[in-house]
Amino acid sequence: MTQQNIEQFTKPIGNANEINELLRRYGVKFGIYKNGVFNEQFFPFDPIPRVISSEDFKSIEKGLVQRVNALNEFLFDIYHDKKIVKDGIIPENFIYISKGYLAQCEGITPKNRIYSHISGIDLVQAKDGEWYILEDNLRIPSGASYPLIARELTRIAAPDAFSENEIIDNRNYAKLLKETMDYANCGGISAILTPGRYNAAYFEHSYLAEHTGSVLVQNDELFVEDNILYHRTYSGGKTRIGVLYRRIADEYLDPLNFLPESLIGIPNLMEAYRSGNVGIINAPGNGVADDKGIYYFVPKMIKYYLGEEPILKNAPTYLPFYEEDMKYVMDNLGKLVIKDVAEAGGYGVVFGSDLTMEKLEEFRQTIIAEPRRFIAQEVIDFLDLPILDNGETVMRKADLRAFVLSGETTKVWASGLTRFSRNPDSFVVNSSQGGGFKDTWVLKK
């Protein structure tokens, strides 16, 4: 498939209004907190698909499998022997002052040594065609259900598009997820734990439960007895849970082991997990590997654990923690993008070019005062994708969240979530920042 052939796919598939109306009716929304007020927002769908050639996908696939395998090795190492620190590849304090590192997880080995069962890896394609990794999400990456349901609906609205084009069917996500959950199961039923309908991704929780044959549960339906996790049934009985795909953050997971004030957790869940009686997807403590400060070291991990050259590149990144990098950052602040390692969801991202001289100087001092808090990256001139804006085709920045599932083998879902920015001047594509999404087509050949 040549680039020219790919460019034929700039036509909208189906009628955007019709599909968006269907999405609305299906309740495809995400929730967002702003100034303490909860709002549900519609996640706008753009009818022009993002098309990835088969050749491109094969190379991305290899690179993602390699990356996720190395990250899983890293997590095992950090919670056991810490060889990568002892061998001086990663400075010790990058691990232990990371908020994602949980000392409570020391020495725990999850079933089959898999920590990141579902990894959401964010990539962008530069104008020269090269793909770059922007971010790893190894805690509870969300978003897989949006392209799934969009595909279902576009198939209804425009069946011809799928009979005429050789597109890999992406409706196998639930099957991949089910295999992954089954592989992590320690004996019992599968359950998806949601904090409830006011959560940003509640739609997705219920969708995935339905499609993987799991029970959708909230914490008050669960309890731990004899270090076994049980689901309380309506008749007053109890059913053992073998794997819990939890959609709540580590610190809220177990009030007796993490934040005592958590009202959405399950007391003693960690004791059941430590005893090997329940699998938790993803493993608690993964935040240490997707910390923005650790991102810099992922290519080094690939060499260290796998003895391989990284297939996919990181965006060129600098750590002000290192003197040499600090000097570069100070000299080039105006053209770099600076990220606060503690923030997520597109918050804490500052483009040097957006700052006035005065603000730039102020920011310079902040970085000097807290070098470990920031990373700096070159701004990648990434490929614009066409989107439909009031009937006109316009070009906007977009990224791709690829989903990698680790079970018996590591597999990449042949689709993903393509998010775009509505604002023509913005590089930030996070859904919480007002962007939309597209279907992502991977071509068969």
Next chain:
Amino acid sequence: MKTLNFSFATKLTFDDYVHDHSFALRIIPPDTESQKILSCSLNLYPSVITKQTVDAFGNNVTAGYIQGDHRFLDFDIKGIAEVDSSKHSTFLMPCYRYQSKYTVPSEALIKFQNELKEKYDGNAFDKAVYYSDILSEIIEYKKGVTTTATTAAEAFDLRAGVCQDFSHILISLLRMDGIPARYVAGLAFCDGETHSWVEYWTGDHWEGFDPANNCPVNDDYLVISTGRDFRDCAIDRGVMFGRYTQQLQLVRSVLS
């Protein structure tokens, strides 16, 4: 070396019935290089099946769940231990080098440490003794002014507290100095309740120091749990449902 008979009892009373009560107790002393538990029995009322695990910090965790209505939870342990404080643990978890929730210093504590640092130099033992000496002069041992939620920074501002507060402040000072330090909860002769002290890393092993009594730890100290700070060592933690508003806790410990 010394043989100690230990016993410890706690009575939790709620002022109304509670149910679906999950709890985790850290009360069974672990076998370590410096102590050997010859016997230990645990009794719980109401009677409930419990499970034992060992947490990330090497502590014995007793977990249980009481579904039905109850108004109290009593537990007691009794046992015999052989303590030899001349033997030391040599395993260092790197997290003990870094400040934790209760020990994160305030500006006042940082300033205080900087001033001390200028006046004194020495190895980890000298530092622990020196810091503890100063603390015993400026911090008043006083019950009722702090709670289990009080941080090192808060207790330092009050210039008062109990053994837990002395431990947190000393840990904070040592860690600021790059010396790994950890919190210990246990039983000691000098106390009718549970006691707390500190262990610091000498460079190749852990040594105990009791800042509340300003003395090194000897064979009269029985370790029940260790961790980054109090958070990892709470004797009992629980979550329960019901209309109760208050719980009363009575603790009694004997070491002989």
